[in-house]
Amino acid sequence: MAYLHCLPPSVEPRVSDHIPQIIDMIKQIVDNGFAYSVDGDVYFSVAKVPDYGQLSGRKLEDNRAGERVAIDSRKRHPADFALWKSAKEGEPFWESPWGPGRPGWHIECSAMSAVYLGYSFDIHGGGMDLMFPHHENEIVQSCAACRESNISYWVHNGFVTINSEKMSKSLGNFFTIRQVIELYHPLALRLFLMGTHYRSPINYSDALLEYASERIFYIYQTLYDSQALLGKHEKASLKNSIPQDIASCINDFQNSFVNSMSDDLLTPVVLAGLSDPLKTMNDLLHTRKGKKRDLRIESLVALEKAIRNVLVALGLMPSNYSEALHQLKEKALKRAKLSEAEVQQKIEERDTSRKNKEYEKSDAIRKELAAVGITLMDSPEETTWRPVVPTALQQEPTMAS
Template sequence: MTRQKEVFRPRVEGQVGMYVCGVTAYDFSHIGHARVYVWSDCLFRYLRHLGYEVKYVRNFTDVDDKIITRAKQTGEDPIALSERFCEEFKEDMNALRCLPPTSEPKVTTHIPQIITMIQQIINNGHAYAVAGDVYFTVDSFPEYGALSGRKQDENRAGERVAVDERKKNPADFALWKAAKEGEPSWESPWGRGRPGWHIECSAMSAEHLGEAFDIHGGGQDLVFPHHENELAQSRAACAHAHVGYWVHNGFVTVDEEKMSKSLGNFFTIRDVLKEFHPLALRWFLIGTQYRSPINYSRAQLDQASDRLYYLCQTVQDAHDLLTDSADTDGGAASAEASTSAAALRGGFEDSMSDDLNTPKAVAALSEPLKLMNDLMHTKKGRKDKARTANLRLLSKEVQSAAGILGFDLEDARKVLDELNAYALARARMTIEDLRARMDERAVARAAKDFARSDSIRAELAQVGIYLMDGGDGTLWKPAPVVESE
């Protein structure tokens, strides 16, 4: 709550409790969601790499106004609809290589815990019941606004702060909502009803992590009112409730504009994955430090795909060379390679430990990858007596760092094949179409019609296909689209 970087000190040495607000399951998740859960996954992976025993909890909101509204539109049962979208979300997270959290609690399976917490808040003088609804008394909590930095008179209607004459203060928010016909509801001391939006996370985090835990994360849009209200009601229920570190990521814009359905620039994860590899989206998302805003564009995804391809190709080339190498004695690596490997290890950990600076961590891969390619593809490198040992060391360190970022390169060839398939699909070509164009170009080159040869190459570059001429003939690979002049 200091709004500045602090040294991380867990409550219990060697253990970390981490809660990240999950999705409201009523629709397919968008790239803003992807950002939250990719950086959370990087943090989860890195803390485990450092040796912490991490309990990572990410909830599902499976009963909510939005779910009820969507269910009425589709004619589905609200709980069945939310269950369907919970499964769709899990599929998206799996595609993005996000590890499953330790626990994924749902609101509907924690109603008793929610009711108990609401009763504690009432007993402690911080809430009141009105005709089946229960509201939190904001005026009873002097610290309200400390997390967001807002004063109470800045709390505006329209930000899930409802105006209701039954409230003692317009900023008072619902802990429990009285049942309405056709909506999911449960028995409670105040009559049938369902939980308000904010109380669920307080109850579920307390149930799975205890009243005090280390890290609470989410998007910047949740700072107010959700996290502000969550903090207030948790402490109102238990004075000892505490979160060590509140962590929020910046917004996602699209072509420098706020992402919204009304502007027609709203993209679900599924939309993006129709055209780009899931790991390319992941690479793009970690290319900006999580607290900073990030601008989504096709050009950025093109660049991310290209860097991912370079990483996978380098690791695969090294694997092939090491597999075929007769040098199996495991000799010592050179001083240059050892220094590069140590610099990667140190630079990577320094960057990740500096408020999860993933772009700087990714940049630490550059020098070792360049050295690996020099060893494999230059005359000097091929003559290096320690070539095999150097490649083995560098490849191991590169794969270790990449793995912490969520890029498992054990099957780099499979990822390369998938990237090739995505590139052909974006170019609206089949592999047979591409081979025909390459054959056409080969005929032109043989006839010394270099103007035609260059024209074909340029046409392919404009759809993201790059041709490489060499001793083994002409090869191709995906590349960022080259705009025509």
């Protein structure tokens, strides 16, 4: 996860290390009249909670028991769930006031979060499939143990599909992040994931990852070019002012970032908002008109700072632009099944063809490389290359925005 720039968790508690705290919480729930014991099992009584189902919007009478597992006749209500399960042969167990056994699935999370975060905290996350019954049960058992228990925001992420088909081991379309980053840069994968709102289902495909790779290369190349130019200028000689249109571009970008992230983390809108400041930077860097603009260097400094701040907040800031660009090109070569030397050989063959006016042959070489995700860029000095979406994938849907 470090490759994806995900911050490590402060603590990673184990259930087996918190059995005393789990037992204490179950005692509180029983003492407060929300649970009952039957033959060494302890069940939560959902009928004691009138607003059970508040998170998912499901009513108690809508929950049909017995469709997947047999109903336990010892329960007072079919929807009652286990806080403690009596020991069964071959399973681990611990001693408790109700006899040897182990915790139920839901109580573990409530007890451990109470230990490290308290009964009230800001954000609780998980997949959409955990909303009911897991998170629903967490809410009622935590409130039954402590009336002041409260979670301000519930964050549920959507499911992953593969080429619009649900990802699952049974279908054989299951893979790991380690497998993905063998061919794609971790930050390209992170950008791809942020291209869809976290609550929405996300469709994984090679085409979408190719678009993300091309996009993040463009971002880092722009910032690298700016950094190279700015390195030639003394910061002490820079003025504080910038043109009004540049200031407005930056202000709109920053406001969009704050408003979008404040609106349930709308990362797709934030990523779309990068387009204007990046285009403005490229105009200042490479166009004849941009190079002649007043306060050009000051404008680039301000634009680069605004973009960098957003990339840092999104976890998309590389330690070094040059290194990131090199790594992105290495991944592109791996996907194309080519080496740097082989690409360079193709470039030389094309140069020879152009000098000999064999334009059909030179065009064929360009198309051959573009088909595997490598585009050639000509300048008066030399021909270079950069990764792009392979031509065969360019007709497929682009990243969400």
